[in-house]
Amino acid sequence: xxxxxxxxxxxxxxxxxxxxxxxxxxxxxxxxxxxxxxxxxxxxxxxxxxxxxxxxxxxxxxxxxxxxxxxxxxxxxxxxxxxxxxxxxxxxxxxxxxxxxxxxxxxxxxxxxxxxxxxxxxxxxxxxxxxxxxxxxxxxxxxxxxxxxxxxxxxxxxxxxxxxxxxxxxxxxxxxxxxxxxxxxxxxxxxxxxxxxxxxxxxxxxxxxxxxxx
Amino acid sequence: xxxxxxxxxxxxxxxxxxxxxxxxxxxxxxxxxxxxxxxxxxxxxxxxxxxxxxxxxxxxxxxxxxxxxxxxxxxxxxxxxxxxxxxxxxxxxxxxxxxxxxxxxxxxxxxxxxxxxxxxxxxxxxxxxxxxxxxxxxxxxxxxxxxxxxxxxxxxxxxxxxxxxxxxxxxxxxxxxxxxxxxxxxxxxxxxxxxxxxxxxxxxxxxxxxxxxx
DNA sequence: ATAAAAAGTGAATCCAAATTCATTTTATAA
DNA sequence: TTATAAAATGAATTTGGATTCACTTTTTAT
Numbered sequence: 150x151x152x153x154x155x156x157x158x159x160x161x162x163x164x165x166x167x168x169x170x171x172x173x174x175x176x177x178x179x180x181x182x183x184x185x186x187x188x189x190x191x192x193x194x195x196x197x198x199x200x201x202x203x204x205x206x207x208x209x210x211x212x213x214x215x216x217x218x219x220x221x222x223x224x225x226x227x228x229x230x231x232x233x234x235x236x237x238x239x240x241x242x243x244x245x246x247x248x249x250x251x252x253x254x255x256x257x258x259x260x261x262x263x264x265x266x267x268x269x270x271x272x273x274x275x276x277x278x279x280x281x282x283x284x285x286x287x288x289x290x291x292x293x294x295x296x297x298x299x300x301x302x303x304x305x306x307x308x309x310x311x312x313x314x315x316x317x318x319x320x321x322x323x324x325x326x327x328x329x330x331x332x333x334x335x336x337x338x339x340x341x342x343x344x345x346x347x348x349x350x351x352x353x354x355x356x357x358x359x360x361x362x363x
Numbered sequence: 364x365x366x367x368x369x370x371x372x373x374x375x376x377x378x379x380x381x382x383x384x385x386x387x388x389x390x391x392x393x394x395x396x397x398x399x400x401x402x403x404x405x406x407x408x409x410x411x412x413x414x415x416x417x418x419x420x421x422x423x424x425x426x427x428x429x430x431x432x433x434x435x436x437x438x439x440x441x442x443x444x445x446x447x448x449x450x451x452x453x454x455x456x457x458x459x460x461x462x463x464x465x466x467x468x469x470x471x472x473x474x475x476x477x478x479x480x481x482x483x484x485x486x487x488x489x490x491x492x493x494x495x496x497x498x499x500x501x502x503x504x505x506x507x508x509x510x511x512x513x514x515x516x517x518x519x520x521x522x523x524x525x526x527x528x529x530x531x532x533x534x535x536x537x538x539x540x541x542x543x544x545x546x547x548x549x550x551x552x553x554x555x556x557x558x559x560x561x562x563x564x565x566x567x568x569x570x571x572x573x574x575x576x577x
Numbered sequence: 578a579t580a581a582a583a584a585g586t587g588a589a590t591c592c593a594a595a596t597t598c599a600t601t602t603t604a605t606a607a
Numbered sequence: 608t609t610a611t612a613a614a615a616t617g618a619a620t621t622t623g624g625a626t627t628c629a630c631t632t633t634t635t636a637t
Contacts, residue, residue, distance in 0.1 A: 153635070153636085154583085154634085154635085155634080155635075158583095158584095158633095158634065158635085162584085183484070186623090186624065186625085187624075187625060187626080188624075188625090191587095196585075196586085197585060197586040197587055198586085198587070198625085198626085199585070199586055199587065199626085199627075199628080200584075200585050200586070200587095202625095202626070202627080203583095203584065203585075207625080207626080208624090208625065208626090267481035267482055267483070267484075267487050268481055269481070270397070270481075273481050277537045277538075280532075280536075280537065280538055281537070281538060284538045301565075301569075303562055303565070303566070304540075304554060304558060304559065304562045306540055307533050307539075307540065307554075307559050307562045307563060307566075308533075308562065308566055309538075310532045310533040310536070310538035310539060310540075311529035311530075311532060311533040311563060311566050312529070313532055313538060314528035314529045314530070314531055314532020314533060314536065314538075315525035315526070315528045315529040315532075315570075316525075316528070317528055317532070318494075318524045318525060318527055318528025318529075318531070319521050319522075319524040319525040319528060322494075322524070322528065323491045323494065323495070324491075324494055324495060324498045324523075324524035324527060324528075325521075325524060326518075326520055326521065326524075340518060340521075344518060345518065345521050348517055348518045348521045348522065349521060349525060351515075351517070352517070352521075352522055352525050352570045352571075353570070355515075355569050355570050355571075355572055356529075356566045356567070356569050356570035357566075357569075358569055367605070367606085368604085368605085368613085369604075369605075371604095372603095372604065372605090372613095372614095376614085400593090400594065400595085401594075401595060401596080402594075402595090405617095410615075410616085411615060411616040411617055412595085412596085412616085412617070413596085413597080413598080413615065413616055413617065414614080414615050414616070414617095416595095416596070416597080417613095417614065417615075421595080421596080422594090422595065422596090
């Protein structure tokens with residue numbers, strides 16, 4: 150009597166769920182959150198619009214799911230690097246920035262959507278939570294660095310926010326020379342990704358008062 | 364025969380125009396661009412919605428006008444400071460940041476709207492132009508500083524973008540401890556505006572490789 | 578095979594503002 | 608004072624998706 154989803158059916162359902170997520174991610178990576186429409190996603194996922202609502206209560210719920218899924222991956226990764234044992238704060242920061250930057254550059258459009266695309270309030274609230282999380286872990290790192298005198302004494306939460314902003318704007322935002330066509334400014338200025346990353350690493354380390362060892 | 368607006372009428376019209384602008388600015392300063400609706404503004408300006416369209420071709424045109432008017436004031440001010448004669452690059456940067464920060468803090472909500480509130484694409488495009496302008500003048504300043512060896516050699520456009528991002532995030536964005544209730548974190552951490560500004564000035568100077576003189 | 582439960586469908590509905598425009602009011606010039 | 612131009616009005620229209628829901632199809636348990 151009682152209807153009980155069989156393994157096969159449950160799997161099919163899960164598959165459909167994943168397809169919706171992945172299709173949405175693809176759309177966001179190609180043209181940003183602003184390009185996501187339910188009709189749009191439904192077509193790509195090969196379901197009816199009504200079906201989407203059997204998996205996600207609203208467009209915002211769908212977008213939030215995707216946003217969190219992919220933002221979380223990056224945050225967790227950076228978190229791990231900053232929790233490494235027997236690595237100095239300066240070294241951890243260097244690695245964290247390098248990893249974050251390289252990954253963002255490999256998925257430039259997605260990174261733009263996740264980090265700087267203007268979003269509506271619901272999603273923006275999520276983004277703020279993640280930025281705050283980044284800020285918190287960087288803040289801790291700075292405190293650590295102050296304690297071992299690798300960084301100068303400072304308001305760690307202010308400096309942490311500055312680092313988050315500096316990374317976003319210089320690597321991903323519209324001011325990043327990396328976001329102009331690779332052929333344009335970068336070639337003209339003979340700049341490559343590695344140089345940009347190295348520049349921003351030095352920028353951050355020195356900002357915190359780290360004295361380069363020779 | 365030919366209708367020619369008399370001085371009095373022209374003045375009245377100009378007054379009405381200003382009133383629309385000022386009412387819109389007030390609305391933005393109180394609740395952001397997202398709270399602006401034509402009905403809303405019309406009511407506050409004591410005109411009919413249709414009348415707004417005799418002054419501005421669209422909502423976006425109105426918002427853009429206000430956005431540019433107030434953003435331009437700040438940009439011009441900072442530009443002047445950076446063009447000062449007989450002032451070292453480091454000193455100019457210090458002053459520019461201090462002035463920018465103090466003014467933003469005095470008009471916190473407006474600054475938030477102008478600098479970090481998520482906007483729709485039309486306005487966001489305007490904002491990017493201004494950010495680029497800031498980036499350009501900071502970039503020039505950095506080049507100047509490199510030349511006189513106050514700053515280390517670096518990719519000035521990358522560092523300039525980083526500074527723009529750092530200022531926005533640490534002073535105005537949601538991560539700024541100044542944007543939480545003044546009573547909250549700031550008192551709890553015994554932090555005041557001056558300390559935050561001083562922190563961010565040092566952050567930027569050192570980021571560029573400036574060596575504090577004793 | 579059949580009935581009940583769940584899943585899927587997509588055309589129709591809803592919605593909130595921006596924008597329009599036929600009409601009214603005000604200003605100008607003869 | 609009157610005819611014409613400009614300005615102002617605000618109710619009605621438009622719009623672009625998100626969301627709904629009556630109906631169909633598929634799955635499950637007997």
